Amino acid sequence: xxxxxxxxxxxxxxxxxxxxxxxxxxxxxxxxxxxxxxxxxxxxxxxxxxxxxxxxxxxxxxxxxxxxxxxxxxxxxxxxxxxxxxxxxxxxxxxxxxxxxxxxxxxxxxxxxxxxxxxxxxxxxxxxxxxxxxxxxxxxxxxxxxxxxxxxxxxxxxxxxxxxxxxxxxxxxxxxxxxxxxxxxxxxxxxxxxxxxxxxxxxxxxxxxxxxxxxxxxxxxxxxxxxxxxxxxxxxxxxxxxxxxxxxxxxxxxxxxxxxxxxxxxxxxxxxxxxxxxxxxxxxxxxxxxxxxxxxxxxxxxxxxxxxxxxxxxxxxxxxxxxxxxxxxxxxxxxxxxxxxxxxxxxxxxxxxxxxxxxxxxxxxxxxxxxxxxxxxxxxxxxxxxxxxxxxxxxxxxxxxxxxxxxxxxxxxxxxxxxxxxxxxxxxxxxxxxxxxxxxxxxxxxxxxxxxxxxxxxxxxxxxxxxxxxxxxxxxxxxxxxxxxxxxxxxxxxxxxxxxxxxxxxxxxxxxxxxxxxxxxxxxxxxxxxxxxxxxxxxxxxxxxxxxxxxxxxxxxxxxxxxxxxxxxxxxxxxxxxxxxxxxxxxxxxxxx
Amino acid sequence: xxxxxxxxxxxxxxxxxxxxxxxxxxxxxxxxxxxxxxxxxxxxxxxxxxxxxxxxxxxxxxxxxxxxxxxxxxxxxxxxxxxxxxxxxxxxxxxxxxxxxxxxxxxxxxxxxxxxxxxxxxxxxxxx
Numbered sequence: 001x002x003x004x005x006x007x008x009x010x011x012x013x014x015x016x017x018x019x020x021x022x023x024x025x026x027x028x029x030x031x032x033x034x035x036x037x038x039x040x041x042x043x044x045x046x047x048x049x050x051x052x053x054x055x056x057x058x059x060x061x062x063x064x065x066x067x068x069x070x071x072x073x074x075x076x077x078x079x080x081x082x083x084x085x086x087x088x089x090x091x092x093x094x095x096x097x098x099x100x101x102x103x104x105x106x107x108x109x110x111x112x113x114x115x116x117x118x119x120x121x122x123x124x125x126x127x128x129x130x131x132x133x134x135x136x137x138x139x140x141x142x143x144x145x146x147x148x149x150x151x152x153x154x155x156x157x158x159x160x161x162x163x164x165x166x167x168x169x170x171x172x173x174x175x176x177x178x179x180x181x182x183x184x185x186x187x188x189x190x191x192x193x194x195x196x197x198x199x200x201x202x203x204x205x206x207x208x209x210x211x212x213x214x215x216x217x218x219x220x221x222x223x224x225x226x227x228x229x230x231x232x233x234x235x236x237x238x239x240x241x242x243x244x245x246x247x248x249x250x251x252x253x254x255x256x257x258x259x260x261x262x263x264x265x266x267x268x269x270x271x272x273x274x275x276x277x278x279x280x281x282x283x284x285x286x287x288x289x290x291x292x293x294x295x296x297x298x299x300x301x302x303x304x305x306x307x308x309x310x311x312x313x314x315x316x317x318x319x320x321x322x323x324x325x326x327x328x329x330x331x332x333x334x335x336x337x338x339x340x341x342x343x344x345x346x347x348x349x350x351x352x353x354x355x356x357x358x359x360x361x362x363x364x365x366x367x368x369x370x371x372x373x374x375x376x377x378x379x380x381x382x383x384x385x386x387x388x389x390x391x392x393x394x395x396x397x398x399x400x401x402x403x404x405x406x407x408x409x410x411x412x413x414x415x416x417x418x419x420x421x422x423x424x425x426x427x428x429x430x431x432x433x434x435x436x437x438x439x440x441x442x443x444x445x446x447x448x449x450x451x452x453x454x455x456x457x458x459x460x461x462x463x464x465x466x467x468x469x470x471x472x473x474x475x476x477x478x479x480x481x482x483x484x485x486x487x488x489x490x491x492x493x494x495x496x497x498x499x500x501x502x503x504x505x506x507x508x509x510x511x512x513x514x515x516x517x518x519x520x521x522x523x524x525x526x527x528x529x530x531x532x533x534x535x536x537x538x539x540x541x542x543x544x545x546x547x548x549x550x551x552x553x554x555x556x557x558x559x560x561x562x563x564x565x566x567x568x569x570x571x572x573x574x575x576x577x578x579x580x581x582x583x584x585x586x587x588x589x590x591x592x593x
Numbered sequence: 594x595x596x597x598x599x600x601x602x603x604x605x606x607x608x609x610x611x612x613x614x615x616x617x618x619x620x621x622x623x624x625x626x627x628x629x630x631x632x633x634x635x636x637x638x639x640x641x642x643x644x645x646x647x648x649x650x651x652x653x654x655x656x657x658x659x660x661x662x663x664x665x666x667x668x669x670x671x672x673x674x675x676x677x678x679x680x681x682x683x684x685x686x687x688x689x690x691x692x693x694x695x696x697x698x699x700x701x702x703x704x705x706x707x708x709x710x711x712x713x714x715x716x717x718x719x720x721x
Contacts, residue, residue: 049647056643063636067629086632087675 046147050138054131061127065093065120072116077107084113092117097124149214150225156211157189157227164188164233165437166226168217168249169240170197172408173265173426175204177237177433180313182206184438184474189226191217192240218248220256228256235261237433243271254279263433269337282436286428287338290404291345293428296450297421298325298349302457303450309461309472310442310518311435316472318465324454325400325420327351328373333358333388338404339378358384364391374400382410389417441477441543444526445519452528460518460529464545467514473545475518478558480540487564488557492538497568499542500532506553506563509570513553515546604641605711608663609704611637616701620694621687631671631697638664638700641707656710663703670696 069089073081084092088105095102096117109117138144157164164187167174174190181188190212192198201212215222217240227233236253238246246264253262255278262281266272272283297304301322309318329352332339339355346353356367358379369375375392377385385403392399403422405414414422435446449457464473478484480492491497499520505511520530521541527534536542544554556563565573573580611634618625642660645653670693677689 045647045649052643052646055646056640059636059639059643063632067632085675085679086628086671087679 046144047135047138050134051131054127054134058124058127058131061120061123062093062097065097065116065124066090068116068120069093069113072110072112074106074110074113082106093120093124096121098128099125146214153189153211153213154225156209157225157230160187160227160230160232162187162232164227164230166191166223166228166233166236168192168223168236168238168245170194170201170212171239171241171426172424173429174237174239176426176430177239178204178206178210180430180434181437182208182210183313183315186437189213191215191222191226193217216245218245218252220252223249223252224256228253233257233260235263235437238262238264239429239433240265243268247271247275250275250281251278254281263436265429284429284432284436286425286432287404288341289428289432290338290423291342293423293431294342294402294421295345295349297322298346298351299450300324300454300457302454302461303452306457306461307435307446307449308431310446310475311431311438312472313434314472314474318461318470318472322421326373329354329371330374330376331356331367331369331372331392332376332378333364333367333392334376334378334380334404336380338380342376342378358388364388364395369395369399372396372399374402376402376404378404380406382406382413386410386413386417389414389419393417439475439477439543441519441521441526441541442475444521445528445543448526448528456529460516464516467512467516468545468547473515473547474551475543475545476551478542478544478554480536480538480542480558482538485558487559487561488568489538491564491568492536496535496537498532499530499534499536501568502536502557503532503554504557504567506556506567509567513546513550515544515550515554517542518545519543601644602711604637604644605704605707608634608637608641608660609701609708612663612667612697612701612704616694616697618694621691623685623690626690626694628674631667631674631693634697634700635664635667635671638667638704652710652714656707659703659707659710663700663707666696666700666703670694670700 066086066089069092070084070086073083076082084106092105097120099121165181167178167188167190170178170190170192178188178190185208187208188210190198190201190210192212192214193216195214198212198214201210211226213222213226215225217223217226217238223236228236236249238249238253240246240249243266246266250262250264253260258279262279264275264281264283266275266283266285267287269285269288272285275281275283293304296307301324305319305321309316330346332342332346332353332355334342334355335357343353343355354367354372356364369392375389375396377388377392379385379388382405385405389401389403392401401417401419401421403414403417403419405411405422405424408424408426411422411424436443480488482489485492488497488502499517500512503513503515503517505513517530518528519542520527520534520536521543522537522539526543530542544551546554557567558564562573565571611630615626615630615634638660642657642664645657645660648654648656673689673696674685674693677683677685677693681689683689
């Protein structure tokens with residue numbers, strides 16, 4: 001009888017504890033959070049409310065049995081009439097009604113007492129069965145389970161101690177991004193309206209524990225529950241399949257947490273404009289970006305290869321080199337805004353373009369494919385695209401073929417067709433979003449790469465492969481300020497440090513660390529691929545590609561005076577105070593400071 | 594008329610009246626206090642407590658708190674009575690009975706608060 005009460009009490013106390021943490025949120029969302037804090041408690045209240053009748057029934061049966069047993073006369077060993085006291089009968093009924101069973105007390109019970117006990121056993125079993133049955137029914141109840149799941153997510157999100165992102169939508173696009181983020185060690189919360197997608201988060205096996213909330217992101221409370229108001233929330237990725245949802249999420253985030261990082265996906269220019277009118281957010285239109293990718297590929301395949309590699313997950317192998325497409329006339333086959341968009345992109349690159357519609361096959365012949373250099377299949381579905389590519393190849397087998405692939409599941413079809421350049425929206429989105437998320441420094445560098453020429457990209461790729469291997473290294477940023485690079489400040493503030501000297505190996509300064517400086521950022525300007533002679537100044541930032549061991553080594557140089565002195569000047573400085581005093585007196589050589 | 598309100602009011606009042614019935618009389622005299630009345634008070638108080646489960650309002654929370662206090666005090670009173678009657682060698686003395694009854698007096702106070710809350714709730718409900 002007391003067990004449900006104890007459980008209920010624990011739940012209630014737990015629920016109140018949980019709602020205490022909400023005070024540290026920004027004021028704009030405080031009202032929302034206090035609303036939301038009450039929501040998970042609904043689970044406890046629901047249990048209590050549903051169990052009210054069973055518990056009362058058990059109490060009634062129990063007390064009736066106790067009173068009855070103490071009223072019915074019994075006999076002691078001498079044959080005298082005695083009554084069981086209330087406590088004795090409570091004790092007896094306690095172990096009988098809970099089906100523990102023990103022994104008869106005060107000698108043997110009389111037949112009248114036994115009849116009463118038999119009745120109370122059956123009644124109390126009925127009571128318990130009803131109570132346990134209601135509890136089980138509640139546990140299977142869909143709405144109850146959903147409430148519990150929400151409560152679980154809310155608790156996990158509340159306890160996030162590190163920065164995390166909110167991923168709205170968990171389709172194929174977001175899955176790719178989520179995997180990359182997880183490989184980079186970033187945390188995130190998933191919000192989606194589909195039950196199957198939300199439960200697939202558990203199956204996808206991320207290294208970090210990833211909360212997934214089932215709910216419509218257009219409902220502000222769901223976003224807040226997913227951590228929008230959390231101080232550690234560092235950004236929102238609105239990548240649901242529906243533009244309206246993305247717009248709504250962008251709007252909500254911009255209004256509730258102004259200044260928070262937003263990356264939104266859309267397929268329409270109008271939506272992109274609306275999103276940007278609310279917030280200073282990154283809008284990614286994959287149809288638009290397809291053309292940009294194609295332009296970069298046309299200008300420099302090596303630059304394209306490097307950019308794709310730099311924005312992929314750590315450990316991704318480097319793609320094979322592509323030959324540079326030769327010049328010539330392009331034929332774009334497709335309808336609607338995408339074909340127009342592509343045409344203007346290619347025009348901007350100085351390419352002659354013919355656009356034909358996809359309505360009927362005869363139109364393809366008008367495009368004069370025999371003399372064309374490249375063919376783009378850009379219709380709205382994959383089947384048509386495959387068919388278009390086949391027909392085009394039949395007319396001119398030497399065509400450079402480009403395809404917009406819509407579904408990941410159809411990628412093998414296009415591979416079987418041996419398409420020269422094809423991308424799916426998830427791939428494009430993944431590259432675009434990761435470029436924006438990986439690091440702000442990388443985002444400064446990336447737009448410059450296509451303009452540096454094929455040679456620069458080839459050289460940089462070779463250098464990366466030579467020093468860090470064919471799998472994508474980690475990218476990170478070091479800031480040569482007082483705090484992070486304290487022990488090399490004397491040199492920095494003096495003549496400056498040539499980059500090659502900073503990247504010497506602390507174990508053997510004649511060799512270099514296995515790392516590459518991708519860019520030097522000074523005064524907001526990014527200098528791509530600084531040479532080893534580039535002199536570093538205080539306050540400079542470096543974007544470095546390296547594995548973890550090399551990274552530790554460089555950090556040792558920056559944060560340890562003895563290592564710094566060795567790396568910079570090949571000088572062994574005593575590390576203890578006594579030896580430092582002695583050596584200062586003896587030779588006049590002091591420590592770095 | 595709302596049946597739920599009737600049942601709720603019935604149990605809250607019955608808890609208070611049974612408690613009062615047990616309490617009234619000479620504190621130390623076991624003949625003045627019927628032990629079955631104490632038992633009934635415990636049971637009815639437990640039922641009243643369960644009935645108050647799941648109310649999200651502030652007044653509902655206070656209701657639940659008063660009932661929990663009353664139930665705890667009455668259970669303590671019955672434990673004291675059992676101890677004095679069946680365990681202690683001195684038996685149910687004047688002092689032991691006074692202890693049991695004063696425990697129930699504490700529970701009575703909590704039950705009175707509960708009744709006051711019920712009245713307040715009813716009055717404010719009618720004003721709306």
